Amino acid sequence: DGGITQSPKYLFRKEGQNVTLSCEQNLNHDAMYWYRQDPGQGLRLIYYSQIVNDFQKGDIAEGYSVSREKKESFPLTVTSAQKNPTAFYLCASSLSVLYGYTFGSGTRLTVV
Amino acid sequence: DQQVKQNSPSLSVQEGRISILNCDYTNSMFDYFLWYKKYPAEGPTFLISISSIKDKNEDGRFTVFLNKSAKHLSLHIVPSQPGDSAVYFCAASTSHSGGYQKVTFGTGTKLQVIP
Numbered sequence: 001d002g003g004i005t006q007s008p009k010y011l012f013r014k015e016g017q018n019v020t021l022s023c024e025q026n027l028n029h030d031a032m033y034w035y036r037q038d039p040g041q042g043l044r045l046i047y048y049s050q051i052v053n054d055f056q057k058g059d060i061a062e063g064y065s066v067s068r069e070k071k072e073s074f075p076l077t078v079t080s081a082q083k084n085p086t087a088f089y090l091c092a093s094s095l096s097v098l099y100g101y102t103f104g105s106g107t108r109l110t111v112v
Numbered sequence: 113d114q115q116v117k118q119n120s121p122s123l124s125v126q127e128g129r130i131s132i133l134n135c136d137y138t139n140s141m142f143d144y145f146l147w148y149k150k151y152p153a154e155g156p157t158f159l160i161s162i163s164s165i166k167d168k169n170e171d172g173r174f175t176v177f178l179n180k181s182a183k184h185l186s187l188h189i190v191p192s193q194p195g196d197s198a199v200y201f202c203a204a205s206t207s208h209s210g211g212y213q214k215v216t217f218g219t220g221t222k223l224q225v226i227p
Binding site for chain 2: 004006009031035040041042043044045048050056090091092096098099100101102103104105106108
């Protein structure tokens with residue numbers, strides 16, 4: 001079955017720690033994205049990558065970093081510089097925006 | 113600056129009736145519009161899209177209408193079913209540098225279909 005796998009589903013982090021969220025897809029999509037969802041807000045773009053070894057900042061990239069060493073993988077690191085990291089994080093991939101994104105099931109990150 | 117707005121945070125509809133979800137936008141450069149459905153603790157799933165050169169697109173029970181002059185689009189679900197209860201996100205895309213299509217999402221409308 002083709003799709004996007006995000007892990008873990010729930011993640012707890014102590015303040016001051018970096019944490020990496022995994023995102024893997026087997027859809028052969030070139031483009032991948034990371035979004036953040038907060039209560040009462042729409043999805044906000046953190047980073048995107050249109051091709052391997054290339055990625056661009058989205059609207060709220062501060063405090064985050066990504067890598068795209070393989071087509072299938074687009075991990076997101078939430079660094080200690082992110083002031084308010086508690087949120088629901090969604091990874092997505094697409095062939096074309098016209099056909100919509102395929103989203104993973106999300107990772108809920110809580111800072112304790 | 114919220115370029116895509118869903119002014120109704122929630123909507124309740126009786127099973128079998130029509131559900132109408134609304135979305136307004138401000139950027140006239142948007143060229144595609146999309147609707148996504150999201151269940152709690154899951155990622156959104158793509159429902160339907162429409163190009164800015166069209167005014168209607170239909171897929172089964174789902175129809176999206178686009179009124180460019182009013183910068184308004186709507187999603188009609190007929191007939192509504194209890195399984196349609198979810199949060200619906202409106203999204204709009206525009207061409208960005210390097211051929212990237214930048215997608216902007218609305219804040220979502222929570223639809224409850226009452227059996």
